[in-house]
Amino acid sequence: MAKVLMKGNEAMALAAIKAGLDAFYGYPITPQNELPEYLSKQMPLHGRAFVQAESEVAAINMVYGAAGAGARVMTSSSSPGIALKQEGLTYIAGAELPAVIINVMRGGPGLGGIQPSQADYKQITRGGGNGDYYLYSLAPESLQEAVDLIKESFDIADYFRNPVMIAVDGLIGQMMEPVDFEREVPKWDLKPKTWAADGNRKNRKKNIINSLYLDPNDLENHNLKLKAKYDEMRDKHQRYEMINMENAEIVIVAFGSTSRISRTAIELLKEEGINCGIIRPITIYPFPQNAFNEIPESVKNILVVEMNLGQMVDDVKLHVQGRLPVHFYGRVGGIVPEAEEISDQVKKIVGGTYE
């Protein structure tokens, strides 16, 4: 099919419809508003559910309900709204339900700003709410990749019975790019949702959706069962891209929009004879730690570039384990680093022509 020129937020919404979205529950917040706006028109036309909830808290609890009844369900929000949704996310994870959450990140803390940011890295990758749990979290760098990952994310959520977060920044939400919606994405091996409390008890025992375990032994067993899922994510489902690694003397680690800008930066560096690679995490949870075992001998330095003041850099240091110096460059406040800024940082580190 021909590519369609669409705005990021609308493209992500359409991708969810293509994935069989049954219900969307949301609450307005900039810079993701075009997503629910688009769905408010499209979902009823497709005979599917759309509710603008009274709050982010209500929206995520609606998601919890529909997920418990076996539906494919999604919500979207932006950083402060995601903070409010943490209550529901921990219940969804605790009750082992599938759901997709799109986070179009903006700056913080507090009300922060409405411009692009990656300052939710820790909010996203550490679970976010109370208890031991994680969200399988995907960080696309383009609209095409966002659309492909969203189409697949519902399968991933169903497979793990765990929430999946799509982590993009406001740049991806707001920009326009041509997108092919019919590209094939991996199909996961999914079992029927026999666990759903869907009000169809006629020929089975009753189903219960729950995250309460008052007996400490039961809760420990439940926690260990959840951990087995996170271990499987880490062992089998890390995703990352290694770019221009051959003979690289330095490697940039960046996800989402910053990795996209870093692609331009390494072209600028090539013109000056500096060979710079990129490790691009596609999953930010599980963190793609395997990539750091594949770094060639030629690499002498690592530079982490983020639109925050240093969050993913902690994970990079954890997995580099002191084998290489890890440097950091970040812009915040909604300011997107330019390719020249990044290439200048690289030059500083490698001690090249930069003064």
Next chain:
Amino acid sequence: MSNVKTVYKKSEGLSDFHLSYCPGCTHGVIHKLVAESLVELDLLDRTIGISSVGCSALNYDFFSCDMQQAAHGRAPAVATGIKRVKKDAIIFTYQGDGDLASIGIAEAIHAAARGENITIVFVNNAIYGMTGGQMAPTTLPGQITTTSQNGRDPETQGLPLKISELMATIPGATYVERVSVHDPKHVFKAKKALKKAFEIQRDKKGFSLIEFISTCPVNWGMTPKGAVDWAVDNLIPYYPLGVYKDKTEGIE
């Protein structure tokens, strides 16, 4: 033995779990009425109940229909999420006064405002039971609780919320009634109200809320009989029983 016949038995809508409620608490009676109503209307197999947080948090084990446990106050949002994708299912929430009238007041009001076709079973015993007897939005003026140890002072702690009266003002609500289960006559009346609420939902006529005046002998520091008498003498005068709204009968 041929002349032995069953005249009364536990409802099929209840499981074999032992209820976790304290002696003298009226949650058990209310559970029975919910279960019997669903069975008598032949709705049990397509019902999904929403447990909330509080004494009734564990009732996902007590009812024999599908159940989903909700975060504190969020049951009407959870019910909304389900109902929009399962339009033919019967959805009820079972919420106490701390859950519905305090932390979950927004979810309750907006579910009514949207005219969600669900039924809220609201149990008002004027106290937080599960957490050990703290003040609720429905605690009466002067009532002693663990967080109003000098008695609720309206000057600093405000006056109790009247939920049925409040919900009846919401245009989207179809049926709101306050009932009590302090004696057999009122138990029968309460069951009639519950059945009507489920019939309204079955017939897709919209949002219903039945408020039950209930007791908490342990946290009120009373005997079961004393608690029932206190409810009759103190709660019912402040929270009068009756139909506050019934669009199906033109009562608004």
